[in-house]
Amino acid sequence: xxxxxxxxxxxxxxxxxxxxxxxxxxxxxxxxxxxxxxxxxxxxxxxxxxxxxxxxxxxxxxxxxxxxxxxxxxxxxxxxxxxxxxxxxxxxxxxxxxxxxxxxxxxxxxxxxxxxxxxxxxxxxxxxxxxxxxxxxxxxxxxxxxxxxxxxxxxxxxxxxxxxxxxxxxxxxxxxxxxxxxxxxxxxxxxxxxxxxxxxxxxxxxxxxxxxxxxxxxxxxxxxxxxxxxxxxxxxx
Amino acid sequence: xxxxxxxxxxxxxxxxxxxxxxxxxxxxxxxxxxxxxxxxxxxxxxxxxxxxxxxxxxxxxxxxxxxxxxxxxxxxxxxxxxxxxxxxxxxxxxxxxxxxxxxxxxxxxxxxxxxxxxxxxxxxxxxxxxxxxxxxxxxxxxxxxxxxxxxxxxxxxxxxxxxxxxxxxxxxxxxxxxxxxxxxxxxxxxxxxxxxxxxxxxxxxxxxxxxxxxxxxxxxxxxxxxxxxxxxxxxxxxxxxxxxxxxxxxxxxxxxxxxxxxxxxxxxxxxxxxxxxxxxxxxxxxxxxxxxxxxxxxxxxxxxxxxx
Numbered sequence: 001x002x003x004x005x006x007x008x009x010x011x012x013x014x015x016x017x018x019x020x021x022x023x024x025x026x027x028x029x030x031x032x033x034x035x036x037x038x039x040x041x042x043x044x045x046x047x048x049x050x051x052x053x054x055x056x057x058x059x060x061x062x063x064x065x066x067x068x069x070x071x072x073x074x075x076x077x078x079x080x081x082x083x084x085x086x087x088x089x090x091x092x093x094x095x096x097x098x099x100x101x102x103x104x105x106x107x108x109x110x111x112x113x114x115x116x117x118x119x120x121x122x123x124x125x126x127x128x129x130x131x132x133x134x135x136x137x138x139x140x141x142x143x144x145x146x147x148x149x150x151x152x153x154x155x156x157x158x159x160x161x162x163x164x165x166x167x168x169x170x171x172x173x174x175x176x177x178x179x180x181x182x183x184x185x186x187x188x189x190x191x192x193x194x195x196x197x198x199x200x201x202x203x204x205x206x207x208x209x210x211x212x213x214x215x216x217x218x219x220x221x222x223x224x225x226x227x228x229x230x231x232x233x234x235x236x237x
Numbered sequence: 238x239x240x241x242x243x244x245x246x247x248x249x250x251x252x253x254x255x256x257x258x259x260x261x262x263x264x265x266x267x268x269x270x271x272x273x274x275x276x277x278x279x280x281x282x283x284x285x286x287x288x289x290x291x292x293x294x295x296x297x298x299x300x301x302x303x304x305x306x307x308x309x310x311x312x313x314x315x316x317x318x319x320x321x322x323x324x325x326x327x328x329x330x331x332x333x334x335x336x337x338x339x340x341x342x343x344x345x346x347x348x349x350x351x352x353x354x355x356x357x358x359x360x361x362x363x364x365x366x367x368x369x370x371x372x373x374x375x376x377x378x379x380x381x382x383x384x385x386x387x388x389x390x391x392x393x394x395x396x397x398x399x400x401x402x403x404x405x406x407x408x409x410x411x412x413x414x415x416x417x418x419x420x421x422x423x424x425x426x427x428x429x430x431x432x433x434x435x436x437x438x439x440x441x442x443x444x445x446x447x448x449x450x451x452x453x454x455x456x457x458x459x460x461x462x463x464x465x466x467x468x469x470x471x472x473x474x475x476x477x478x479x480x481x482x483x484x485x486x487x488x489x490x491x492x493x494x495x496x497x498x499x500x501x502x503x504x505x506x507x508x509x510x511x512x513x514x515x516x517x518x519x520x521x522x523x524x525x526x527x528x529x530x531x532x533x534x535x536x537x538x539x540x541x542x543x544x545x
Contacts, residue, residue: 081536094437122536
């Protein structure tokens, strides 16, 4: 279990030569099959970090070693002209899955997120939570070892979010993916992650780390919240 | 609580549900939530759609009524403004002697062929310009300018180049339609959300797949509205060309009928020809472009209410 799947060393990022550092000296190792929650206030560069891991951006300095990753965005980003099933099938096709398997595989993935009944529906006919579940099925269709999630549940109501937390945990246990999950919600981080990393803002850096397992979630949430508030107060001056 | 490290999903045993699947209660909770959160669409009743279809008919009757009243009360000279009965009488005559069918078919065939050629030229042109920043910078303003230029302006040039032949008519139609179609496609490609491209990248699409599976479908509604506008320009340009360039090897189209009405000072023929031209325009819009556009937008959830 100790093999590092994602390894980031001394990573820094600025968007142009004269702009401030967004990320500074980030070091991170994520084990295979691990669920890491990356916590930080708005604008701390956590999305940038995820984009770098996904290869959507290039680092300014430092190294990133990660296998190709699947990605889930804050909005489901489904293609509006395709049904739920066809969205998943497109991911299978782009990954190179043979045509004969696509239909059954897409149906299986939609069943995994409990959406078999909605397979023929188009994104605009689905609720926000259902769209995110289709997006989850689509990212699983990529069949990549690493799943990067950029605040995928932030725009959902509390009931739906709770449901999707359960669902994501179940899917994670069933599929053994390595997941890096970004959030600004401490409860969500503690609820989902095996490990919670706190990022500072401007520049973004990993400043603290907690192992969630075998800790009282309420006490841990309080502790992390205190740290996050301390980090945010630092910017008041 | 260590996770499975296998990278392939475990197969669900047949009939027993997925391993670790939520109990029935949770599943029902989830289904209930899905049902509550999905938009329930109110299907418009056939009554309201009948009303919607009847409104333009009522408007048409009102216009005819006003026209007839004006003719009865103001008594204009019949060679200036004939009454509806005279015009429909002329239409009946044109129908009986076959001229109505001949002119409509001649014009429609030219319009369709010209429009088809325009599509074949404009589509690759639009794709090329949408892809290449340099070509776009060079030719973009010219094409936008041509879209504003009334294509009638090309008629004299076309007559000098091609004489009174079909080539003249097609040239004017092409100059009218190509800029609209090209610009519609360029606008469509431009407005493909960046997020679509990012998703495509994450999903591992190569350039070809990005173009054919994501960019083109995303640009389709704008392309279709470009086609619709292109057809309107084709039809207008065609009429202009037919009115001005008559005779020679040119067949007898609606524009020529219109011109003939003017030469014979037959206002009834002129109005009858205008009605035929209008009728074709409305039929093409109602039967082809309207439904196509609505279908595309509805599939994407972009048509709410739908008043058109």
